Amino acid sequence: MDSSKENKENIVESAPRKKRALSCIQPTGIPTLGNYLGAMRNWVAMQDEMDCAFAVADLHAITVRQEPANLRKQIYEMFALLLSIGLDPEKTLLFVQSQVPAHAQLSWILSCHTQFGELSRMTQFKDKSAKHADNINLGLFAYPSLMAADILLYQPDYVPVGADQKQHVELTRDIAERFNNLYGNVFTVPEPYIMKSGARIRSLQDPTKKMSKSDTNQNAYISLKDDPDTIVRKFKRAVTDSEARVYHGEGKDGINNLIEIYSSITGKTFEQIEQEFEGKGYGDFKIAVAEVVVETLRPIQQKFDELIQDKAYLEKMMAQGAERASKIAQRTLNKALKKTGFVII
Ligand code: AQP
Numbered sequence: 001m002d003s004s005k006e007n008k009e010n011i012v013e014s015a016p017r018k019k020r021a022l023s024c025i026q027p028t029g030i031p032t033l034g035n036y037l038g039a040m041r042n043w044v045a046m047q048d049e050m051d052c053a054f055a056v057a058d059l060h061a062i063t064v065r066q067e068p069a070n071l072r073k074q075i076y077e078m079f080a081l082l083l084s085i086g087l088d089p090e091k092t093l094l095f096v097q098s099q100v101p102a103h104a105q106l107s108w109i110l111s112c113h114t115q116f117g118e119l120s121r122m123t124q125f126k127d128k129s130a131k132h133a134d135n136i137n138l139g140l141f142a143y144p145s146l147m148a149a150d151i152l153l154y155q156p157d158y159v160p161v162g163a164d165q166k167q168h169v170e171l172t173r174d175i176a177e178r179f180n181n182l183y184g185n186v187f188t189v190p191e192p193y194i195m196k197s198g199a200r201i202r203s204l205q206d207p208t209k210k211m212s213k214s215d216t217n218q219n220a221y222i223s224l225k226d227d228p229d230t231i232v233r234k235f236k237r238a239v240t241d242s243e244a245r246v247y248h249g250e251g252k253d254g255i256n257n258l259i260e261i262y263s264s265i266t267g268k269t270f271e272q273i274e275q276e277f278e279g280k281g282y283g284d285f286k287i288a289v290a291e292v293v294v295e296t297l298r299p300i301q302q303k304f305d306e307l308i309q310d311k312a313y314l315e316k317m318m319a320q321g322a323e324r325a326s327k328i329a330q331r332t333l334n335k336a337l338k339k340t341g342f343v344i345i
Pocket of ligand 1: 023024025026027028032034035036037038039040057160161162163164165198199200201202210211212213214215
């Protein structure tokens with residue numbers, strides 16, 4: 001993976017102490033290649049450089065109706081996947097959000113410092129309320145104040161996310177600054193940390209939209225659990241254009257997306273890729289993209305298949321993570337409660 005400094009936004013030079021990073025992922029299905037290239041893969045690279053915490057954001061998942069048994073299964077799967085991609089619980093704090101009650105508590109305090117107008121402007125709220133018009137619930141609207149609590153409890157410097165989450169991290173910064181201005185320094189004001197490569201992987205069926213794990217069309221995304229034949233088939237069916245020459249250009253959303261996936265995995269520049277496939281058609285290129293994706297996912301899938309059989313181990317790791325996370329979170333929560341005027345006993 002390309003982790004050169006130029007490839008990162010918002011990095012501060014000459015850090016005086018080890019920086020902290022935190023990010024979360026919703027257990028709303030098996031993550032896609034978009035989640036992996038845009039966020040999760042970067043988390044693995046960061047764990048040696050920074051103090052990192054990553055959480056399964058299960059409380060966020062119920063902003064959209066979930067079937068309880070399925071949600072439970074998906075929480076185990078997402079936790080197992082975090083371990084499978086190479087996050088090491090010895091170095092990195094891994095936990096499940098609902099197992100740390102401070103998230104819901106701080107969320108209420110922050111909700112009282114978040115404006116209706118701010119929440120109304122969130123693109124995700126607009127998208128999801130259009131998609132789930134029969135269930136536009138308060139949680140869907142208030143999602144960013146829970147996300148602000150998730151982040152601010154751990155006082156991180158950076159929040160490594162895909163480009164789609166930048167707006168929520170910016171709102172988190174506004175809420176933190178507002179709170180600090182009112183009550184004194186309680187929260188570190190974090191910065192979004194977005195890798196340029198892979199930050200916005202698009203749907204294979206509608207490349208004007210982002211690739212999303214809850215897409216109803218399974219051909220639109222590559223799931224981290226897709227087997228090699230499925231991956232090849234989905235790439236073969238990916239929507240492109242009729243020009244049949246591999247280059248990154250205006251109005252070529254489908255092929256641009258495939259080039260970005262290939263570049264993000266191989267580290268090759270767009271120019272190198274254009275040279276590599278000069279004189280070849282989209283068919284050859286699609287197979288090449290599928291092959292690098294298959295090889296990237298193979299070790300993750302092997303590890304996942306092993307871990308998902310061992311519920312006792314997963315629960316032990318969850319309990320350890322929740323205990324460590326609770327200690328850090330409670331410290332920040334108490335500070336926020338005290339500054340706001342509550343009585344701590
Ligand atoms: N298409 C994408 N390209 C790059 N990064 C992406 N991320 C999501 N989609 C892409 C990043 O993945 C992290 C975890 O996302 P999430 O599951 O917490 O929520 P999401 O952004 O709403 O992702 P999905 O897949 O679209 O979930 P559903 O379908 O449940 O809403 C985030 O850092 C995100 O930026």
